Amino acid sequence: xxxxxxxxxxxxxxxxxxxxINCTYTATGxxxxxxxxQYPGEGLQLLLKATKADDKGSNKGFExxxxxxxxxxxxxxxxxxxxxxxxxxxxxxxxxxxxxxxFGAGTRLAVHP
Amino acid sequence: DTAxxxxxxxxxxxxxxxxxxxxxxxxxxxxxxxxxQDSKKFLKIMFSYNNKELIINETVPNRFSPxxxxxxxxxxxxxxxxxxxxxxxxxxxxxxxxGSSETQYFGPGTRLLVL
Numbered sequence: 111x112x113x114x115x116x117x118x119x120x121x122x123x124x125x126x127x128x129x130x131i132n133c134t135y136t137a138t139g140x141x142x143x144x145x146x147x148q149y150p151g152e153g154l155q156l157l158l159k160a161t162k163a164d165d166k167g168s169n170k171g172f173e174x175x176x177x178x179x180x181x182x183x184x185x186x187x188x189x190x191x192x193x194x195x196x197x198x199x200x201x202x203x204x205x206x207x208x209x210x211x212x213f214g215a216g217t218r219l220a221v222h223p
Numbered sequence: 224d225t226a227x228x229x230x231x232x233x234x235x236x237x238x239x240x241x242x243x244x245x246x247x248x249x250x251x252x253x254x255x256x257x258x259x260q261d262s263k264k265f266l267k268i269m270f271s272y273n274n275k276e277l278i279i280n281e282t283v284p285n286r287f288s289p290x291x292x293x294x295x296x297x298x299x300x301x302x303x304x305x306x307x308x309x310x311x312x313x314x315x316x317x318x319x320x321x322g323s324s325e326t327q328y329f330g331p332g333t334r335l336l337v338l
Contacts (some may be wrong), residue, residue, distance in 0.1 A: 144326075148264075153313060154329040197264055209254065209317050210279055211327060213266040 112137040116200050116214035123190055123221050131185040131217045133174075133200035141202040143167075143176055143183040144211070148197045157185075157198070190221045226250050227330040229314050235336045236304060244299045244333045246314030254278075254319045255297035256327065257289060260311040272297055273319060304337045311335070 117132040135141065145157040145167070158167030163178035172187045183200060200214040227248045236242055248255060256279070257269040271279035272291040286302045301308060314330040 146329075153331040154266075154315075156326050156328075159326060199266065209319055209325060209327060210268055210271065211256075211258075211266075211315075212268075216264045216266070218264075 112141065112202060112204050112212050114200050114202055114212055114214035116198075116217050118215070119197075119218040121217060121219045123219070125192055125221055125223050126189045127221075129185070129187040129190045129194075129219070131198055131200075131219070133183045133185065133214060135181050135183065135200075135202050137181075137202055137204055139204060140178075141204050143174070144201045144203065145172070145174055145183070145185050146199045146201060146213075148199065148216070150196070154199065190219070192221050192223055195219055195221045227314055227316055227328050229312075229330040229333050231333060232331065233334050233336075235338065237338055238304055238306060240304050241300070241302045242304060242335070243301070244312055244314075244335075246297045246299070246330055248295055248314075248316040248328070248330075250316055250318075250328060252316040252318045252328075253294055254317050255291065255294075256315040256317075257297065257299050258313040258315065258329075260313060260332070262310070266313070270297075270299075306337050309335055309337045 113136045142161045144159045146154040147157045158169040160167040160176035166175045174185045197216045199216045201211045254273045256271045260266045270289040275291045288300045291297045311332045315327040317325045317327040
């Protein structure tokens with residue numbers, strides 16, 4: 111079945127460091143791909159998404175490119191801030207069906223001043 | 224205005240009790256979902272309703288019963304609560320468009336602790 115694999119955390123960085131969180135997926139067809147973020151004690155917020163191959167999603171300085179050839183959707187940010195500390199979830203929504211989201215295990219990011 | 228709201232935010236109860244969690248969305252979406260997040264933060268879909276009709280029912284114990292009185296509401300009733308039901312339950316909604324995967328909007332979560 112469809113699945114999402116994320117790099118294990120926690121990821122600990124200093125402020126202004128470069129961030130990469132790896133995400134790969136297994137799916138039949140052409141899924142849409144998402145990154146959601148969960149700040150401490152809160153619900154999930156959509157960070158960015160891409161719906162077809164080679165699309166780049168971007169928001170708040172974060173970027174991810176839908177790579178069909180490597181089945182990947184890695185999250186990047188050039189300069190992280192303390193306020194970016196959160197848990198990041200990669201997810202896919204299989205084509206067809208009713209938008210069932212399949213999530214990766216989540217990667218906790220801690221950014222220190 | 225909150226787009227997707229859940230009540231209660233926290234729920235502490237004894238094993239064996241029956242409890243309900245309510246969810247409402249004011250986005251005009253036609254599809255709503257329940258997800259469970261366990262203690263390791265892993266998220267998994269439980270149910271989905273489209274226009275009040277059950278369309279996704281993952282392998283969930285039948286002690287869990289969703290009910291959708293209308294498109295804007297999806298409630299979750301849990302009978303005979305067990306320790307393993309302790310988790311955070313998230314409601315979400317989206318507008319299903321044929322051939323497209325639309326963004327799901329999540330509620331703030333209900334933190335359930337079964338003692």
